[in-house]
Amino acid sequence: MNYFIAIKDNLSQIFAVVEKDLKLHTRFKLPVIMSIISPILSFILPLVIMGQIFTFNENFGPWTAQNFAVYILTAYQINIVVKIRGRFPSQFATEKVWKTLYAIIIAPFNRRNLVFGIYFTHMIINAVPFTIFFILSLIILPISILSIISLFIFYFFIALIFSGIGLFLGALAISKPSLTPLVNLGISIIYIFSCLSYPFEFFPENFQAFVIFDPFYYLFDFIRVIWIYDDIFLSIVTHPFHVFLIVGGAVILPLIGLWIFNFIFNKYGIIGY
Amino acid sequence: MISDSNIVETFDLTKIYKLKGKKGKIKALDNINISIKEGEIFGLLGPNGAGKTTMIQILTTAIQPTSGYAIIDGFNILKKPLKAKSRIALMLGREMIYYRITGYDNLKFFCKIYKIPNYKEKIYNMAEQFGLENWLDQYVEKYSSGMKMKLALCRTLLLNRKLLLLDEPSLGLDVKLKKYLIEKLKNVDSTIILTSHDMSFVEKLCDRIGFINEGKIIKIGTKEDITKAMQSKIQFEISINHKINELKKDLCNQNYIKEIYESSHGLMVTIESRKYFKNLLSVLGNYDVLTLKEQELTLEDLFINLI
Known part of the structure; x- marks a missing residue:
């Protein structure tokens, strides 16, 4: 019975964070509308330019002029999901100034609920552009229901991984803001070789070695693999390392992120305000 | 409670x-x-x-x-x-x-x-x-x-x-x-x-x-x-009709007086301890004192005295 009460209490706290964050987010309507329109508009230009590449070469790996739009669309879907990494530091930095972060930190509730609250808020806020990109991908390259469900599960895992990274960045935003640009630079470099926006085959051979050592590449590539294979079992069997990284990362990184957050926060507290 | x-x-x-x-x-x-x-x-x-x-x-x-x-x-x-x-x-x-x-x-x-x-x-x-x-x-x-x-x-x-x-x-x-x-x-x-x-x-x-x-x-x-605990410093406000400078001079010679200055209400005198109150009264007996008021120490006074 106590177990159910604990679950109810935790869910209530998570939803409280979500409700509050959504109300703060929708306080001014125009930025909300723009946050939906902007990614959709920004998708068109890369598609046009990158589409031209297939006039020089018929295909790059599995990607052809016919399905390349899916590559670009999944890049936008992934980008929306991994943007959660930036939500933690930006929200923590804002609430640090408002001094409301202090109120939350000293409340007798598990900081894990705060993480889930921010996580779900991000998902809800970005649900519209994500759904649009997802439906467009489905129209261009239809896949089975099982693949769609699998994709959502793996997107969920990827979001968890980036929540862990976000928590680490969030802790820096509170306690060591001067280090944030340095860490962001490191992450940006990893992004460059992650094949998020360009297929592996686009990279010159010398640079492909960097891609192979880039952990983000395996996270993002698996989403494309599911889409191209349209067979989740085959995708898993042929890409076990990808799956291992995603599932392992989804379990470990949020825990490490929370541990680092607690460690940095306990050591340095809220610095600057 | x-x-x-x-x-x-x-x-x-x-x-x-x-x-x-x-x-x-x-x-x-x-x-x-x-x-x-x-x-x-x-x-x-x-x-x-x-x-x-x-x-x-x-x-x-x-x-x-x-x-x-x-x-x-x-x-x-x-x-x-x-x-x-x-x-x-x-x-x-x-x-x-x-x-x-x-x-x-x-x-x-x-x-x-x-x-x-x-x-x-x-x-x-x-x-x-x-x-x-x-x-x-x-x-x-x-x-x-x-x-x-x-x-x-x-x-x-x-x-x-x-x-x-x-x-x-x-x-x-x-x-x-x-x-x-x-x-x-x-x-x-x-x-x-x-x-x-x-x-x-x-x-x-x-x-x-x-x-x-x-x-x-x-x-x-x-x-x-x-x-x-801070009674070692007691402040009085004294107003007299005349001879204020003489009184001031007289009080300055008393070694138990810690501080003395003129304010708009009269003469402000701080003595070291309550036990010297009688000594102060004996000095004041030589003058035409109109009022003698003990200043209650406010929290602000205590605060200033303490830090």
Whole structure:
């Protein structure tokens, strides 16, 4: 019975964070509308330019002029999901100034609920552009229901991984803001070789070695693999390392992120305000 | 009602901040040992940078002490921070509220994360007590300073904790609101620890006062205790018809006189101890004294004398 009460209490706290964050987010309507329109508009230009590449070469790996739009669309879907990494530091930095972060930190509730609250808020806020990109991908390259469900599960895992990274960045935003640009630079470099926006085959051979050592590449590539294979079992069997990284990362990184957050926060507290 | 049991105890609480570069360290708190009884209203007074906020931050578990520890309602803040936190509600002036959502949404959010049951009814009741019922559905950014303060206090009281930590609760409030706040806080069942620069506010509200300076508690007790302890300095206001300069000269020759100066009301004389009062009277007997008034030491005087 106590177990159910604990679950109810935790869910209530998570939803409280979500409700509050959504109300703060929708306080001014125009930025909300723009946050939906902007990614959709920004998708068109890369598609046009990158589409031209297939006039020089018929295909790059599995990607052809016919399905390349899916590559670009999944890049936008992934980008929306991994943007959660930036939500933690930006929200923590804002609430640090408002001094409301202090109120939350000293409340007798598990900081894990705060993480889930921010996580779900991000998902809800970005649900519209994500759904649009997802439906467009489905129209261009239809896949089975099982693949769609699998994709959502793996997107969920990827979001968890980036929540862990976000928590680490969030802790820096509170306690060591001067280090944030340095860490962001490191992450940006990893992004460059992650094949998020360009297929592996686009990279010159010398640079492909960097891609192979880039952990983000395996996270993002698996989403494309599911889409191209349209067979989740085959995708898993042929890409076990990808799956291992995603599932392992989804379990470990949020825990490490929370541990680092607690460690940095306990050591340095809220610095600057 | 003040009980015999302590709700807060600190044991050699010390906090050291490292200064940037090679400028050394600063002791924000230096071996603080205090105990506060359940139901008590305790005022922590001190100049800027004395260590008041550090003390509050440690008690709320927002920062950790360099050494020492505190027990809150039986729970060590270092070993059982969640349990200790569950006893505390903090008010940081009119901070810690979201200006971009409504007053009701603010209170609802905090009630939910503090697991307050039947919060809706409680929010409206509390808002009614503070005259905020018609403002609950408005964005907080539209509130006046006093209303924000009231909302912050509503939030703190709604959480229904055993220990309320109030940092500068009277900051920016007008006289009427201050009086109102004193009445409200006096009727709260919880133990209150407050910091303030407003001496009259603290004097009217607190059962006990602690003076803190440079991280050390330099005096602790009721206002009467502290005044008594400082009876070594007693100030009188003397007004006489004439010969004021002669009296001044006469008094200057007495070695028990600590201070003497003229004010708009007459001559202000400070003697070292009450035992010299008779000596003072014998000097005054030679003059045509109109009034002799003992100046009651205000908290402000005590504060200035102590730091």
